[in-house]
Amino acid sequence: MAPPLLLLQNISARLGGVQLLSDAQMSVMAGARICLVGRNGSGKSTLLKIAGGQLTPDKGERVLARGATLRYLHQEPDLRGFSNVHDFAASGLTPGDDAYRVDYLLDALGIDGQADPGTLSGGEARRAALAQVLAPQPDILLLDEPTNHLDLPAIEWLESELAQMRAAIVLVSHDRRFLQNLSRETLWLDRGIIRTLAQGFGEFEAWRDTVLEQEERDRHKLDRKIAMEEDWIRYGVTARRKRNQGRLRALAGLREQRRTQTRASGNVAFTVSQAETAGKLIIEATHISKAYGPRKLVQDFSLRIQRGDRIALLGPNGAGKTTLLKMLTGALAPDAGQVRVADTVQMVTLDQSRDTLNPTATLREMINPGGGDSMTIAGQPKHVMSYMKDFLFTPEQAQAPVGVLSGGERGRLLLARALALPSNLLVLDEPTNDLDLETLDLLQEMLADYPGTVLLVSHDRDFIDRVATSVIMSEGAGRWLEYAGGYSDMLAQRGQGVTARSAPESAARKPAAKARISAPGEARPRMSFKNKHALETLPTRIAQLQDKIKAVQAKLADPALFSRNPAEFAKLAASLETLSAEHDASETQWLELELLREELE
Numbered sequence: 304m305a306p307p308l309l310l311l312q313n314i315s316a317r318l319g320g321v322q323l324l325s326d327a328q329m330s331v332m333a334g335a336r337i338c339l340v341g342r343n344g345s346g347k348s349t350l351l352k353i354a355g356g357q358l359t360p361d362k363g364e365r366v367l368a369r370g371a372t373l374r375y376l377h378q379e380p381d382l383r384g385f386s387n388v389h390d391f392a393a394s395g396l397t398p399g400d401d402a403y404r405v406d407y408l409l410d411a412l413g414i415d416g417q418a419d420p421g422t423l424s425g426g427e428a429r430r431a432a433l434a435q436v437l438a439p440q441p442d443i444l445l446l447d448e449p450t451n452h453l454d455l456p457a458i459e460w461l462e463s464e465l466a467q468m469r470a471a472i473v474l475v476s477h478d479r480r481f482l483q484n485l486s487r488e489t490l491w492l493d494r495g496i497i498r499t500l501a502q503g504f505g506e507f508e509a510w511r512d513t514v515l516e517q518e519e520r521d522r523h524k525l526d527r528k529i530a531m532e533e534d535w536i537r538y539g540v541t542a543r544r545k546r547n548q549g550r551l552r553a554l555a556g557l558r559e560q561r562r563t564q565t566r567a568s569g570n571v572a573f574t575v576s577q578a579e580t581a582g583k584l585i586i587e588a589t590h591i592s593k594a595y596g597p598r599k600l601v602q603d604f605s606l607r608i609q610r611g612d613r614i615a616l617l618g619p620n621g622a623g624k625t626t627l628l629k630m631l632t633g634a635l636a637p638d639a640g641q642v643r644v645a646d647t648v649q650m651v652t653l654d655q656s657r658d659t660l661n662p663t664a665t666l667r668e669m670i671n672p673g674g675g676d677s678m679t680i681a682g683q684p685k686h687v688m689s690y691m692k693d694f695l696f697t698p699e700q701a702q703a704p705v706g707v708l709s710g711g712e713r714g715r716l717l718l719a720r721a722l723a724l725p726s727n728l729l730v731l732d733e734p735t736n737d738l739d740l741e742t743l744d745l746l747q748e749m750l751a752d753y754p755g756t757v758l759l760v761s762h763d764r765d766f767i768d769r770v771a772t773s774v775i776m777s778e779g780a781g782r783w784l785e786y787a788g789g790y791s792d793m794l795a796q797r798g799q800g801v802t803a804r805s806a807p808e809s810a811a812r813k814p815a816a817k818a819r820i821s822a823p824g825e826a827r828p829r830m831s832f833k834n835k836h837a838l839e840t841l842p843t844r845i846a847q848l849q850d851k852i853k854a855v856q857a858k859l860a861d862p863a864l865f866s867r868n869p870a871e872f873a874k875l876a877a878s879l880e881t882l883s884a885e886h887d888a889s890e891t892q893w894l895e896l897e898l899l900r901e902e903l904e
Contacts, residue, residue: 306372307332308443308471309354314363316349323349324360325495331443335471338482338504343711343739346476348378348447350492354473355445372397372441378448380432382420389416392434400439408434411460426452426620437464444472450481451736454620455762477738479504479765508740512672582608582645583729585756586631591640593626594781600626601637602781603860610727613750613757614785615767617793618777625732627775627783631758632730651726653717653734659711662706666696669705670719680723694719711737718746727755735763739863764790782856787866796873798880834896841893848886855879 309331316324323346331337331354341347352358353365355375374395385391392405412430423431429452433596436444444465450458462484465472471676476482479844482504489500489507500510586608593601600623605612606633608614616624620633629635632652633644660669671687678687688698694715701707708716715735721729735743747769761767767774768789775785776793786793855875858864864872 305333308368309365311354312364314353314360316360322495327497329490329497331471331473333471336485336487337473338486339473339475339490339492345492347492351445351447351475362580371443372439373443374436374439374441375445376432376436376447376449380428382428385420386417388414388418388420388431391420392431392438395435395439404438405434408437412457416475416495418745441470444470447475450476450478452765455617456619458762477740478763491869577826582647585610585645586650587643588631589640591630591637591642593630593638604783608756610756613770613772615761615771615774616761617774621776628760648728650725650728650730651721651724652730653721653732660705662704664705665702666705667701669716711739714738730758732760735761742793778856796876798876838896841889845889848882852882852886
């Protein structure tokens with residue numbers, strides 16, 4: 304059996320007085336697909352940094368196979384010191400690597416290689432960092448939250464790219480679907496110890512629950528044994544005899560065992576403060592449109608949102624999800640059409656940007672801005688410290704500044720603030736960012752029981768499947784269509800997924816074939832009659848297909864079509880898929896023929 308490419312043995316590490324890792328073990332074989340899971344703050348990123356050589360453990364040994372190449376994706380990449388994005392992405396290459404992959408990856412991820420790194424958003428910086436670690440095609444890839452700040456097309460593209468790579472991959476992610484599709488082995492980091500499951504993430508949660516249930520049974524047995532021994536001391540034979548001293552020492556050992564046991568972290572206790580019940584019709588949008596210059600974000604869109612609906616907005620970054628969300632909630636006026644929000648609506652918004660969090664304010668001040676020891680939650684008075692504990696914050700953190708909180712803790716703080724306010728309409732913009740899987744489960748359960756209405760923007764496919772009753776999908780050029788059900792239902796109705804950004808192969812991505820020089824007296828190569836005819840007629844055909852696609856999209860835009868005539872809806876959706884595929888193929892063929900013409904000329 305071949306030795307592992309990377310081996311961690313007896314790794315221990317403390318951070319801020321907390322024991323994060325205790326004799327942790329990890330073995331990465333060639334071609335492995337490992338997901339590393341655990342609660343927020345359990346030490347996943349610390350372990351990954353140790354594996355990547357970024358941190359030195361307090362104890363233990365890290366062994367990297369001779370000649371093995373390793374790349375580590377930081378959660379917050381640093382692009383300082385590079386004149387442009389291309390130079391940063393190429394900095395991960397080693398002699399012998401294919402420099403062409405940098406151009407290919409930047410193009411596939413939708414990043415301009417000549418852009419100034421200082422002008423990039425968080426999502427763009429994450430894409431550039433992905434290009435940097437993927438370009439060398441290393442033997443080992445360590446990826447810490449690779450889907451953060453990525454839109455659905457980019458996530459699906461990354462998933463496909465990683466599936467095709469030969470590298471051994473270790474993943475840390477909160478995206479269930481991403482982990483299920485890529486992992487074949489699961490490492491569970493819990494209370495400083497790593498437990499290994501020789502199966503992918505799909506089998507992890509049932510296995511984890513079984514382990515925790517067995518722990519509780521063992522703890523119950525230990526408590527019963529201690530109680531029996533204490534009863535013997537009180538009512539049994541005197542313990543002063545020498546032969547009974549051993550039993551006393553055993554009891555002391557049992558008490559010490561119980562005292563030093565580390566119990567699993569509790570779960571967040573979500574309680575949402577509900578406002579008065581709104582009427583049946585919450586929001587009605589009629590033929591609304593919005594454009595910025597020539598760029599159309601929303602075009603002739605109509606929608607009725609009723610009480611109890613849970614609607615997810617999907618589309619690539621820049622498609623206009625936030626713009627549409629603001630128009631639907633009345634925060635932004637449309638250029639055309641009208642939006643009517645019911646007078647009884649009490650809306651609470653959870654913003655992904657976290658700009659509302661003052662880094663210098665204390666945790667207690669942010670949770671209870673009014674001050675005092677009591678706050679009203681779901682119509683009942685509750686002590687502020689008790690409410691903090693519901694979201695897994697300790698009393699010691701009450702006076703800590705918000706700036707020292709981790710990403711997951713800031714996410715829980717935003718949830719605590721939002722759910723404390725009375726509402727009958729929740730607007731959630733990327734609520735799953737940095738939340739651990741257990742907290743996500745409880746958030747999903749809370750939304751399922753919430754009697755009000757939910758508008759949701761998320762790139763988490765599993766979360767959308769579990770929460771949404773319908774999906775509004777960007778179809779491009781400002782067109783939006785509503786599909787019944789969650790993400791998987793949308794795929795079945797639409798007939799295709801949310802494809803990644805792509806462009807037909809061009810001279811920038813595909814090395815041009817060397818032009819053949821004609822010998823003296825030899826006839827110059829020419830395009831065939833068939834290719835020349837296709838080059839002349841394809842633009843007309845492409846325009847015709849665009850008109851047909853617009854006509855079908857206009858019919859599908861009818862929000863009542865699916866409920867009125869499901870067969871007609873399915874027929875139109877299939878027709879749209881066929882027309883779109885033919886349109887893409889025609890454009891690709893025209894571009895290839897145009898390149899051939901230029902090469903021959």
